[in-house]
Amino acid sequence: MSFFKKLRDKMFRSSDKIGEGLNALVSDSPVQDQATRSVAPLPEAEAAKPGLLDRLFGGPEAEEPRRELDDAMLESLEDVLIQADMGVDTALRVSANIAEGRYGKKISASELRRALATEVARIMTPVARPLPLYPTKPQVVLVVGVNGSGKTTTIGKLASQFKAAGKSVVIAAGDTFRAAAVEQLQVWGSRAGVPVMTAPEGSDPASLAFDAFTKARADGADLLMIDTAGRLQNRADLMEELAKIVRVLRKVDPTAPHNTLLVLDATTGQNAIAQVEIFRKIANVSGLVMTKLDGTAKGGVLVSLADKFGLPIHAIGVGEQIDDLAPFDPEDFARALVGLDS
Secondary structure, eight states: OOHHHHHHHHTHHHHHHHHHHHHHHHHSOEEEOTTTOOEEEOSSOOOOOOOHHHHHHSGGGGGSOEEEOOHHHHHHHHHHHHHTTOOHHHHHHHHHHHHTTTTTSEEEHHHHHHHHHHHHHHHHGGGBOOOOOOSSSSEEEEEEOOTTSSHHHHHHHHHHHHHHTTOOEEEEOOOTTOHHHHHHHHHHHHHHTOOEEOOOTTOOHHHHHHHHHHHHHHHTOSEEEEEOOOOOTTHHHHHHHHHHHHHHHHHHOTTOOSEEEEEEEGGGTTHHHHHHHHHHHHSOOOEEEEEOGGGOSOTTHHHHHHHHHOOOEEEEEOSSSGGGEEEOOHHHHHHHHHTOOO
16 A cells, blocks of 8 residues: 555545535635625525536536635635644635635635645645765664654654664663653564663663764664653753753764654644744754654644744654654645545
8 A cells, every 4th residue: 555545544534624624615605795794605505507618528526516715715714724733824824825816716625625735735845855864873863752742653663664774773762761662662673673772760861872872883873763751841851851962972973963853743733833842942853753643633733834844844654553654745745634536
């Protein structure tokens, strides 16, 4: 199964929510009362009658209800996008761009869906970049994010994928305060044939990072992936912990870490915006990975993140299997988000 098909099938919550919203706002044509400026539905949905050429060559889409793209429809479109967690500013910008060249014309839900997919892909294309690989050995990848975001699983999947691509990888289980995170990484390490360095529960994560870096360098490893704690209850402690890890790494290599990945859980919706803002202050975030797109109707938050921050999006996840994490493809994502088949 292609990742696009998997993405489309598993993002049904987002695509259904957006698709149903687009269908509803086209079929429920409003009438604007000039005296009161109130919006009321017509007794029956107004549909443009297809012309002869449309009937001959237009196919099923020619029979679709069509509605004039006016102010009321634009406002409804904005509401649909906001409900899909695209954020107010992004929803307004996307709606305005869709209206350009279409305002005052009748449009079908299919045409609106394609226009939305095009606009989403336009926003996402500049940030769709794979994790950069450098000649430095080992390349240090520091992975941050709140607990429960899928951080540990993402590290395991990436390590397994890099190992399958011929790279030698070392994992450091730096979230030393959560035994479950360490055990999960050990399972992934065993599955992928990747060594996982651990320390006793409650140990200093910076000390583990130093030992892992020293070993990875001595072994000639290509990549060192370091898990970190994600406790935001006390940001000062977390900030100091991450700062200490970076200081210690730079004693071995002044350019480390070479990547700092922030893993985000799509089900948190607009809370992901706040997490990016926090972790950009705490750590020098270089790129994003979005997980759990299969478990939410809030997939639009990824569009909001791209529009607001412009940080590279390296990969997205739609499940627990190793092949459920894949490089981010903006056109595939856009089509899946709005429910297009191809």
